[in-house]
Amino acid sequence: MTDYLARIEAETARLATLADDLTVPVPTCPGWTVGDVVTHVGQMHRWAVHVLRNQVQERIWSFQVPTGLPEGAHGDAAWLTAGAAEMLETLRATDPSTTVWTWGPDKRASWWPRRMFFELLVHRADVEIALGVEPEFPAETAIEGIEELLHNLPEARWVTKPLAELDVEGATIHLHASDADGEWTITQGPAGKITWERGHAKGDVALRGPVRDLLLVLYNRRSPGAVTVHGDRDLLDRWLSAASL
Structure with missing residues (x-):
């Protein structure tokens, strides 16, 4: 534990x-x-x-x-x-x-x-x-942080409401860690709630980079420009803005 x-x-x-x-x-x-x-x-x-x-x-x-x-x-x-x-x-x-x-x-x-x-x-x-200091934390901590966030997001009403307003039900976002064994696909569901699963897949938009940066991008602490983005960048930008904690 x-x-x-x-x-x-x-x-x-x-x-x-x-x-x-x-x-x-x-x-x-x-x-x-x-x-x-x-x-x-x-x-x-x-x-x-x-x-x-x-x-x-x-x-x-x-x-x-x-x-x-x-x-x-x-x-x-x-x-x-x-x-x-x-x-x-x-x-x-x-x-x-x-x-x-x-x-x-x-x-x-x-x-x-x-x-x-x-x-x-x-x-x-x-x-x-x-303060101009580069944040550091272990890859396994960042992996856990991504899954903790995705686990909780469907219950965050202040997030699900703006996500529902995007009208992108069925859209998928794939995350691929370049420095650790971590891949996730987020699927936008009804009423603004998301589902997610581990593993390799093709998304409407995909992000690939160090898992620390993937976590910080999900939290809107780092621009998606910090990682490699393939696919629908507009969807990503809109989704991240709506999903911000």
Whole structure:
């Protein structure tokens, strides 16, 4: 079993180290600064704590949970680290099989560690890009990140609605990792929901490149120009814009 708790702890420490100048603009999150990213991630952690400790069963969003910050204030590295520590303590104390609300398809406490790890990973990449540092993470982590995202996307209502409005049901997007054993085909289904499967196939549009870059492209953190694209580039651009988390 993957030790997400250790990975969360390591990623939090890494992000905290990067969070020196909170005023630096973050181009991958337009309108945000490093301070906004740190505050967002710390709010996610406090949201997870609230859901798990109270065994919340109904939808609640992160902005509904108190952060302990003055109105309009940014969190800093110490605040981020404190929130992560509280979340890790809560995760350790919670039975993974406990039924709780999530925005994904899995309505158990075990959904939260994996989601919070990839939340941290992507936002650490945001800050590194803002600081001119090339994000690095193992290929197997990127593979897992792609599948975690695809697993959850069909339940993200703020994604399925704009995808439905594209009117591209049946369209396919193929991902092919050039540096790892990873291929996936995404098929646009009814009501904006996607299905996906592993393996080689031909898509309406195909992306081939390092699996890290494929993950960052899916999250709209890197332009499709960072990888090789074959086929319907307009479909890809429209789909990525609509599917953005």
